[in-house]
Amino acid sequence: EVMKKIATILKTNVRACHSLGNSYISQLGKYFLEMLHVYRFYSTEISKMVSTGDPHAAKTQLVRSMRAVKKATLRVLEKFIEKAEDIQAITNNFLSPILEAVLGDYRAGNPDSRDAEVLSLMTQIVNKLKSIITPRVPEIFTNVFECTLDMIKINFEDYPEHRIEFFSLLRAV
Numbered sequence: 318e319v320m321k322k323i324a325t326i327l328k329t330n331v332r333a334c335h336s337l338g339n340s341y342i343s344q345l346g347k348y349f350l351e352m353l354h355v356y357r358f359y360s361t362e363i364s365k366m367v368s369t370g371d372p373h374a375a376k377t378q379l380v381r382s383m384r385a386v387k388k389a390t391l392r393v394l395e396k397f398i399e400k401a402e403d404i405q406a407i408t409n410n411f412l413s414p415i416l417e418a419v420l421g422d423y424r425a426g427n428p429d430s431r432d433a434e435v436l437s438l439m440t441q442i443v444n445k446l447k448s449i450i451t452p453r454v455p456e457i458f459t460n461v462f463e464c465t466l467d468m469i470k471i472n473f474e475d476y477p478e479h480r481i482e483f484f485s486l487l488r489a490v
Contacts, residue, residue, distance in 0.1 A: 320382035323355065327389035331396050339402040345393070349411065353418040356390045359383040360422040367427045375429040384432065391419070391434035398441045408449055412442070416453065420460035428468045428476070436461060436482035443489040454490055461486070 334341040363383050366374045374380060394415055401407050415438075423435045439457050443450055450457075461483075469480045 320359075320386050324382070324385045324389045327352075327386065327393050331389070331392050334393065334396040334400055338400045341397060342401060342403065342406060345397055346410075350414065352390055352393070353414055356387055356418055357422070359387050360426070363387075363430050364426060367430050375427070380430075384430070388432055388434050391432060391438050394419075395434070395438045395441045398438070398445050401445070404446060404449065408446065412446075412450075412453070415442075416456065420457065424460040424464055428464075431464070431468070431479065433476075433478035433482045436465065436479065436486050440482065440486045440489045443486065457486075458490075 330344070333344065337344070363375075363380055366377070366380055397411075398407065419435050419438065423431055439461060443454070443457075465479055465483045468476045469483060473480075
């Protein structure tokens with residue numbers, strides 16, 4: 318129940334960011350670090366549950382609810398990056414915490430618990446920050462390239478969203 322409420326609040330913030338555009342930065346600044354803390358907490362909990370060896374663990378209602386919160390968080394961040402006009406503020410105040418929270422989780426996660434929205438967020442960051450992000454591209458690739466490639470090279474049917482977002486990220490770089 319709590320997770321559904323959090324996901325709903327985050328989805329509302331995606332719409333608010335879309336409407337407010339660059340002005341949304343003041344709203345995000347109020348809860349940014351707490352949002353990333355919740356993201357990390359749910360990531361840890363999902364990893365614990367999925368690593369038990371139960372093949373159905375990733376499909377339980379609890380894990381799906383936690384993933385919904387994580388995905389909503391990623392969508393808020395992606396929409397914020399898309400709408401933001403102050404590139405310096407993104408770079409100075411938001412970029413490092415985002416990369417630290419999201420990339421390590423993606424790389425360490427079980428393939429079934431990885432969110433394609435991470436790749437979409439990275440694509441948005443690369444497209445928005447252009448040459449400013451260039452020094453951080455190796456860090457991004459270290460955390461997403463090999464593990465995503467391992468997911469999508471097995472066959473052409475599994476992980477279609479990851480496949481699309483992976484090639485979008487490659488195109489952006």
